[in-house]
Amino acid sequence: MEEDRAEAGAAAIEETLVEEPPGGARDGGGAASEAEGKNPSSSSDSESDDEAAEGLQIETLEAALAENPSNYEAHVQYIQCLRKSGHVEKLRQARNAMNExxxxxxxxxxxxxxxxISLSEGLEAFTEIEKLYERGVQEYLSVPLWYDYINFLQESDQSVSQCSPSGISKMRNLFERALTAAGLHIVKGSKIWEAYREFEQAILLTIDDNNNEEKAKQVQRIRALFHRQLSVPLVDLRSTLMDCKSWEGEQGNVNDINSDFDGIPSNVITSHQKAIEMYNARKQYEDQLSNPDTSDTDRLQQFKNYLKFEESSGDPARVQILYERAVAEFPISSDLWLGYTSYLDRTLKVPDLLKSVYSRATRNCTWVGELWVRYLLSLERIHASEEELSAVFEQSLQCRFPSFKEYLDLFLTRVDGLRRRMSIAGAKEDELDYALIRDTFQRAVEYLSPQLVSCDDLLHLHAYWARLEANLGKDMLAARGVWENLLKKSGSLLEVWLSYIEMETAMGHINEARSIYKRCYSKRFPxxxxxxxxxxxxxxxxxYGTLDDLDLAVKKVTPRLQELMIFKTQQEPKKELMLSSKRESSVSTNTQKKRKISKMSSDKQPPAKRKKENAPKCGSSDVDQIRATGNANDTGAVDKGEVATLPKAAETTATNKEAVGNSKIMDSKPKFYNDQCTAFISNLSLEASEKHLQEFFSDCGGVTAVRLLRDKFTGKSRGLAYVDFSDDEHLATAIAKNKQKLLGRKLSIARSDPKQSHKRSSTGSSSKGHGQGVRFRNDRNRSVEVSEGTFEERRGNNVKLMGKNTFAAPRAVAKSHGRSIKEAKMDGETEKLKSNDEFRDMLLKK
Structure with missing residues (x-):
């Protein structure tokens, strides 16, 4: 019998359920049938090839599902292939497996x-199909599925078709359930209402005309359905009102044809007008949702806006049905399910509804740990059995979550529920035993190794476990065993020892806490x-201890602290060496440049400079002070290579105290700029000042210094400047302002490149501020400039040349000395100009 049913079912599926090919394919099929008549062997070969390909595809999908039963797309494709091939039993099994x-x-x-329906006949088949419909309408909100269910019962249930009292009662119950589930659907709900009224009107026709009492009851039942529908905001309420008026006219209750509300009670009219207002308030949201061109992202956001509006209206039934509509279209949106379950927990605390929604939420979004946690808490609120709670908890552990934090939350939630139910006085369940809590903790520790969770989470888990062992389980040895097991795995963590000690101290076990200190004080911790x-x-x-206890602790701890201090002292030089090497590497470019400048200057010194006995006796100690300034404490600029070594000519010329002045002039180091994050500005207006530049770059931000280049004699601007910034981001913003005007002139702004400047200086090009000389400054706006042939003193803008060397002096200085280079030549001084080295040798011989 079963074999015959399977064969008949396969044939029925092939005939009625396989999708019909397009028109062109059908024509091709006719041609193929003619060819089959001529060449039947080729047709049979083609069919066998198709069957082999289908079989191979089915086997592949079966292997994929065996490897990963959670592959949704593989389930869908497998069902489609089985449905097409006509494997009835396999198809049923595949659908049930997917639905699990x-x-x-x-x-x-x-x-x-x-x-x-196409495969089965008889009462047994009817019962199975009815169960399928019941399962289907509980999954998602679907008005078409409810409508199919209603039609199936009316056509297939004999008690309903014969209008027996049990059949009528069964259909009315089904209609009421359908109205509860979908009757508030603004767009599609009227379909259920109309089907309900048609059913009741059909029953009215079956009542005997002589049975006036039963007929009056049925008329009133139909009228009540009209009034209920008119009070609900649905699409096309005007048509429902006209149907109601027409039906009342058939009953002889309409006197005024031109009045829309003739024969309708005033309370129904009020409810109807309110329903129209509600519909108008929601029409904009429904229009947005009905737009077929809306993307899924926008559509989801429209649902959220609509839900926010419905929640503000305060009607839980309307909020629920809108959530059902949303999750039916976006079943894997975790935000919708979280919002839906949270709303039900706050408002509609109906046990069956909560179980249904949470079950569907966790089956759709298995990876969301928060949904599983809420599911367990919701079951506990509605006083679900331990069997249900345990089943849900075991299901949650089979899911894949993005992090181990979700697994830890699930374990702790499970323990929380067990603890609460076991702690309630007089309500302790017989099947609940503390062994359940211990087993849950043990599984959590095995599941979550120390490498997978944070130290705080690990300590929280074990501290909670140990506390419950001591307080709820009344087993102090087991509580200590919790910490001892953790110490075996994570004994290098100081927090574990301190938490263990804290538990013993909190319970008043001072000696046990002291013994733990004795075990761990000599260990090395990070x-x-x-x-x-x-x-x-x-x-x-x-x-907590006595004086003897304190003395013993001091005796134990003191040498340990001394040992740690010695170890720390030994490690400090290594750390300083590492830090200094890092600092040297970070400034290696600048120090290398400075050392090169110093080497170039020292290489030019004559041999006489290195021999003190060849140097002339100085009657003053000013030159010694200059030398001492460079060597003091081994930190001076001269010995460190940050400036060039003073030439010997400077020592000779420095015999004049008036030129050298006070030795405090030399106390301050010369200032050098590395220009690591600096903008170079040219084409400045001569009237521009530092303040103008500061304001010009104020919108860029990050300005740390502004250096306007001025003539060293006149003090006037040279039209050039450097602006230092705190980082490259602000510097890039400043460079972007290139060619913008300041005081009527377009500025040229570029990043400063000190390496290029150093190259020009080292190849002999004249670059101010690099190479040949050093200027020492002090706070009294007074400087001593040392070059390879000159030694001069400047106070303000008055420059006084010391010695007879004027050939290398600026023209302004030479004129102020009374003679110019041209005048010297006119007096007969036509000799060739001497180099710096020749001039130095000449001075030393004197």
Whole structure:
């Protein structure tokens, strides 16, 4: 019998359920049939090839599902292939297997019920199909599926078709359930209402005319349905009102044809007008949702806006049905499910509804740990059995979550629920035993290794476990065993020892806490942990111990602290060496440049400079002071290579105290700029000042210094400047202002490149501020400039040349001396100009 049913079912699926090919394909099929008549062997070969390909595809999908049963797309493709090939039993098994893991879409339920209706006959088949419809309408909100269910009962249930009292009662119950589920659907709900009224009107026709009492009851039932529908905001309420008026006219209750509300009670009219207002308020949201061109992202956001509006209206039934509409279209949106379940927990605390929604939420979004946690808490609120709670918890552990934090939350939620139910006085369940809590903790520890969770989470888990062992389980040895097991795995963490000690101290076990200190004070912990545990022990003995206990702790701790201090002292030079090497590497470019300048200057010194006995006796100690300034404490600029070594000519010329002045002039180091994050500005207006530049770059931000280049004699601007910035981002913003005007002139702004300047200086090009000389400054606006042939003193803008060397002096200085280079030549001084080295030798011989 079963074999015959399977064969008949396969034939029925092939005939009625396989999708018909397009028109062109059908024509091709006719040609193929003619060819089949001529060459039947080729047709049979083609069919066998198709069957082999289908079989191979089915086997592939079966292997994929065996490897990963949570592959949704593989389930869908497998069902489609089986449905096309006509494997009835395999198809049923595949659909049931998929439904165990995932909710099926309304379309899949319609296909399933349609297949079963075409395959089955008899009372047993009717019962199975009815169960399928019941399962389908509970998955997602679907008005078409409810409508199919209603039609199936009216056509297939004999008690309904014969209008027996049990059949009528069964259909009315089904209609009321359908109205509860979908009757508030603004767009599609009227379809259920109309089907309900048609059913009741059909029953009215079956009542005997002589049975006036029963007929009056049925008329009143139909009238009540009209009034209920007119009070609900639905599409095309005007048409419903006209149908109601027409029906009342058939009953002889309409006197005024031109009045829309003739024969309708005033309270119904008021409710109807309110329903129209509600519909108008929601029409904009419905229009947005009905737009077929809206993207899924925008559509989801429109649902959220609509839900926010419905929640503000305060009607839980309307909020619920809108959530059902939303999750039916976006079943894997975790935000919708989280919002839906949260709303139900706050407002509609109906146990069956909560179980249904949470079950569907966790089956659609298995990876959201928060949904599983809420599911367990919701079951506990509605006083679900331990069997239900345990089943949900075990299901949650089979899911894949993005992090181990979700698994930890699930374990703790499970323990929380067990603890609460076991702690309630007089309500302790017989099947609940503390062993359940211990087993849950043990599984959590095995599941979550120390490498997978943070130290705080690990300590929280074990501290909670140990506390419950001591307080709820009344087993102090087991509580200590919790910490001892953790110490075996994470004994290098100071926090574990301190938490263990804290538990013993909180319970008044002072001796046990002291013994733990004795075990761990000599261990090495990261950072300052070794010192911290020693000081913690001393503080513990001061607060809880006797004087002997304190003395013993001091005796134990003191050598340990000394040992740690020695070790720390030995490590400090290594750390300083590492830090200094890092600092040297970070400034290696600048120091290398400075050392090169110093080497170039020292290489030019004559041999006489290195021999003190060849140097002339100085009657003053000013030159010694200059030399001492460079050598003092081995930190001076001269010895460090930050400036060039003073030439010997400077020592000779410095015999004049008036030129050298006070030795405090030399105390301050010369200032050097590395221009690491600096903008170079040219084409400046001569009237521009530092303040103008500061204001010009104020919108860029990050300005740390502004250096306007001025003539060293006149003090006037040279039209050039350097602006230092705090970082490259602000510098890039400043460079972007290139060619913008300041005081009527377009500025040229570029990044300063000190390396290029150094190259020009080292190849002999004249570059101010690099190479040949050094200027020492002090706070009195007074400087001593040392060059390879000159030594001059400048106060303000008055420059006084010391010695007879004027050939290398600026023209302004030479004129102020009374003679110019041209005048010297006119006097007969036509000799060739001497180099710096020749001039130095000449001075030394004198």
């Amino acid at each position: 893991r995932f909710p099926l879409s309304p379309k899949m339920w319609q296909e399933w019920t349609k297949d079963e 950072g300052t942990g070794s010192e911290d545990i020693c000081h913690s022990w001393l503080r513990f003995e001061r607060e």
